[in-house]
Amino acid sequence: MESNERINSEIDKTLRSLDGLERASPRPFFHTRVQARLEGRRSATAAKNWTFRPAWVVASLGLVFALNVSAVLMYQHQASTYEQQQTTETVADEWGIDPLSLDW
Structure with missing residues (x-):
């Protein structure tokens, strides 16, 4: 009983x-x-x-594809240039001439 009165007094x-x-x-x-x-x-x-939006996605993918293709082509061009230099130096060594005189 006493706890109920105490609770009621706290509520009041x-x-x-x-x-x-x-x-x-x-x-x-x-x-x-x-x-x-x-x-x-x-x-x-x-x-x-x-x-x-689809147009932006397609344009972005096209740009990435174009950049990749250009990177591959640039690498192939550098590789073929290096091979030509190696061939020129090999021929010049075999024939005993100056490699700069061979202008392919």
């Missing part, structure tokens, strides 16, 4: 302490800041969406 005490409270009000420009934040999220989402 708590409720009386709430009587003097006023309703909370937001700080100035709260709604404006919330609207700006929501608008910022929308614009960030819109900025991401254009990158995944």
